[in-house]
Amino acid sequence: MCGIVGLFLKDRSLEPQLGAMLARMLEVMSDRGPDSAGFAVYGDGAADHIKLTVRGADLAGVVAAMGLGATGVLRDSHLVISLPIAQESAARAWLALNRPDIVVIGAGQRIELYKEVGLPADVATRFGLSGMSGSHGIGHTRMATESAVTTDGAHPFSTGADQCLVHNGSLSNHRSLRRMLEPKGIEFVTDNDSEVAAGYLTWRMREGASLAGALEAGLDDLDGFFTFVVGTENGFAVLRDPIACKPAVMAETDRYVAFGSEYRALVGLPGIAHARVFEPEPARVYAWERH
Amino acid sequence: MICVDLATTTKRDLNQSLHVLTAETNETHWQVLNPQGQHALVAGLDAPITIEIMGHAGYYCAGMNQQAAVTVHGNVGVGVAENMMSGRVHVKGDASQSAGATAHGGLLVIDGDASARCGISMKGVDIVVKGSIGPMSAFMAQAGNLVVLGDAGEALGDSIYETRIFVRGQVKSLGADCIEKEMRPEHHVTLRRLLDAAGVGEDVSVDSFRRYGSARQLYNFHVDNAAAY
Numbered sequence: 001m002c003g004i005v006g007l008f009l010k011d012r013s014l015e016p017q018l019g020a021m022l023a024r025m026l027e028v029m030s031d032r033g034p035d036s037a038g039f040a041v042y043g044d045g046a047a048d049h050i051k052l053t054v055r056g057a058d059l060a061g062v063v064a065a066m067g068l069g070a071t072g073v074l075r076d077s078h079l080v081i082s083l084p085i086a087q088e089s090a091a092r093a094w095l096a097l098n099r100p101d102i103v104v105i106g107a108g109q110r111i112e113l114y115k116e117v118g119l120p121a122d123v124a125t126r127f128g129l130s131g132m133s134g135s136h137g138i139g140h141t142r143m144a145t146e147s148a149v150t151t152d153g154a155h156p157f158s159t160g161a162d163q164c165l166v167h168n169g170s171l172s173n174h175r176s177l178r179r180m181l182e183p184k185g186i187e188f189v190t191d192n193d194s195e196v197a198a199g200y201l202t203w204r205m206r207e208g209a210s211l212a213g214a215l216e217a218g219l220d221d222l223d224g225f226f227t228f229v230v231g232t233e234n235g236f237a238v239l240r241d242p243i244a245c246k247p248a249v250m251a252e253t254d255r256y257v258a259f260g261s262e263y264r265a266l267v268g269l270p271g272i273a274h275a276r277v278f279e280p281e282p283a284r285v286y287a288w289e290r291h
Numbered sequence: 292m293i294c295v296d297l298a299t300t301t302k303r304d305l306n307q308s309l310h311v312l313t314a315e316t317n318e319t320h321w322q323v324l325n326p327q328g329q330h331a332l333v334a335g336l337d338a339p340i341t342i343e344i345m346g347h348a349g350y351y352c353a354g355m356n357q358q359a360a361v362t363v364h365g366n367v368g369v370g371v372a373e374n375m376m377s378g379r380v381h382v383k384g385d386a387s388q389s390a391g392a393t394a395h396g397g398l399l400v401i402d403g404d405a406s407a408r409c410g411i412s413m414k415g416v417d418i419v420v421k422g423s424i425g426p427m428s429a430f431m432a433q434a435g436n437l438v439v440l441g442d443a444g445e446a447l448g449d450s451i452y453e454t455r456i457f458v459r460g461q462v463k464s465l466g467a468d469c470i471e472k473e474m475r476p477e478h479h480v481t482l483r484r485l486l487d488a489a490g491v492g493e494d495v496s497v498d499s500f501r502r503y504g505s506a507r508q509l510y511n512f513h514v515d516n517a518a519a520y
Contacts, residue, residue, distance in 0.1 A: 243426065244388065244407050247369065263328035263347050263368060277347060277366055279387050279406050282426065 002168040003029025003120075003141040004248075006229040006259035007269075008236035008288050012135075014255060014270075019132030025258070025265045026129070026139040027121040032261055033141025036154040037123040038115025040164040040231055043134040045110035050088050050161075052081045053113045054095065055151065056102035066094050076126040078105075078114050103152075103189065108162030110134075110233055115154035135290060136236050138229045138259075140166040147192070157195040159186060160202035162233035167194035168246040168261060169225035177221070197222060201230060211235045212287040219283055229259050237287040244282035251275040257288050293318055298325040302332060312338040314358075328368065333361055336378070350387075353380045356397060372399045375416055388425070391418045394435070400489045407444065410437045413454055419489035429456055430466065438485050440495065448503055452510070456503040457482050459495070468509040472502045 005025035009015060019041060026037060045051065054062075059079040063072035068091055070083035083091055088107070095102050106113030114127040120141045124130065140155035147153055156164040171177075174193035177200055182188070186199040200221065204214035211232050218228075218239065225245035230237045238259055240248055251258045251266050253275045260266045263277065280286050295305050305323065312318060321342045326332055330349035333342050336359040344352070347365035354373040363371075366384035375394040382390075385403035392408070394416030404422035408430060415434040423441030430446070432454035442460035449466020455478065456469075465471075474497075482497045509516060 247387070249368075249387070262349060263366070264349060267327040273346070277384075279385065282407065
């Protein structure tokens with residue numbers, strides 16, 4: 001099973017409520033994924049700064065010890081380190097040398113990414129999701145069937161700057177895709193098939209494809225069951241496999257686009273009674289961009 | 292009319308109060324408020340009652356229905372009227388996958404679209420979809436009628452047995468052992484009866500439909516057909 005939610009705001013006045021809306025959606029999907037949960041939020045960012053989301057224990061003194069002009073916001077087991085773009089590689093090198101126990105799970109101008117084992121509502125509360133603001137966000141509730149319940153296995157996965165992906169389903173050719181992508185410089189942190197899908201899209205976009213174009217290509221190259229929701233710095237997209245194995249429902253108003261594995265996840269959204277509610281078609285890319 | 296607000300009553304209590312009704316009940320008209328996409332709403336009915344669901348419903352809405360007439364003023368999730376035996380289910384919006392799956396009898400009317408696998412393994416139900424249906428619809432369909440005013444997706448009627456399929460729009464592709472068949476006078480009569488029952492007016496002519504059904508080549512296993520299964 002697994003549950004997916006996503007929210008892309010068109011109306012900027014809703015931005016302060018993004019986290020609260022996403023938290024409610026995520027909690028409703030607990031039935032579909034009570035093991036672990038995760039979410040990515042696209043919040044504020046400065047053009048000359050990058051945010052690294054890192055996960056680990058004993059994070060309190062990391063920023064001070066690192067130097068490099070970094071500042072940090074600590075949320076439970078995650079720390080978002082903000083620093084000048086020019087210092088990114090120095091910061092990554094510092095972490096690898098001094099704190100190899102810390103994992104960098106996301107990086108980008110605006111993305112922040114959190115995931116943990118536990119009930120989705122508890123995970124959302126631990127990280128204070130309902131207080132977060134942003135332009136869009138995606139979330140995932142996991143019911144592990146093929147591998148252990150670990151934080152590493154929780155979604156979203158981020159394999160490129162400001163990119164993230166959540167996946168309901170399973171891929172059957174992820175080993176061969178991984179062998180194809182690794183020599184091209186796409187790095188993977190886990191053995192998870194969904195991370196390979198994220199890496200595939202990162203590679204396609206690095207080669208010049210748009211988000212929609214990368215997903216379109218994925219229809220030919222990804223073998224298996226999938227409903228994906230993907231975020232980029234200014235984009236939001238949905239794709240289902242050609243036989244639509246995994247459920248999906250979407251709602252669109254002039255204020256937002258919302259995705260849920262089930263309609264129940266969307267019932268708390270403002271104006272949902274008058275939203276256009278539809279089921280995304282199999283093998284069709286749905287993409288929105290903010291300019 | 293009895294009004295049940297699911298903002299204050301649990302779905303289990305609603306379904307339980309419907310399950311105890313008998314054929315002699317005077318409580319024949321029910322309205323359900325705030326369904327909020329909950330699953331298995333009004334499933335397992337067996338009484339000649341009318342129910343209106345005022346909003347979107349989740350999975351398996353009105354599943355296993357017998358005798359009752361259920362109208363959903365919204366969309367439904369997977370498996371609406373699954374295994375219906377008799378009665379009528381009317382969806383004013385769209386239906387998700389497997390609408391009317393395995394249903395033996397009754398009438399399922401969907402005003403909008405139905406997505407993949409509509410009428411999968413249908414066993415006698417009549418289904419009228421005023422919009423279009425998704426891929427793999429009427430897969431292994433065994434009896435009954437499937438009427439589609441819009442288009443049909445890929446692999447329509449794959450491995451079909453005896454269901455009659457009437458499509459007014461385009462069929463993207465036919466599945467294994469499903470072929471187009473002649474519209475004979477008795478099919479015009481059947482189709483008109485179903486259109487009338489679904490509230491489709493005379494402006495939709497039965498002449499605008501094409502009929503599809505089983506070529507009956509895959510009924511029994513022949514080793515020569517192994518590749519077609």
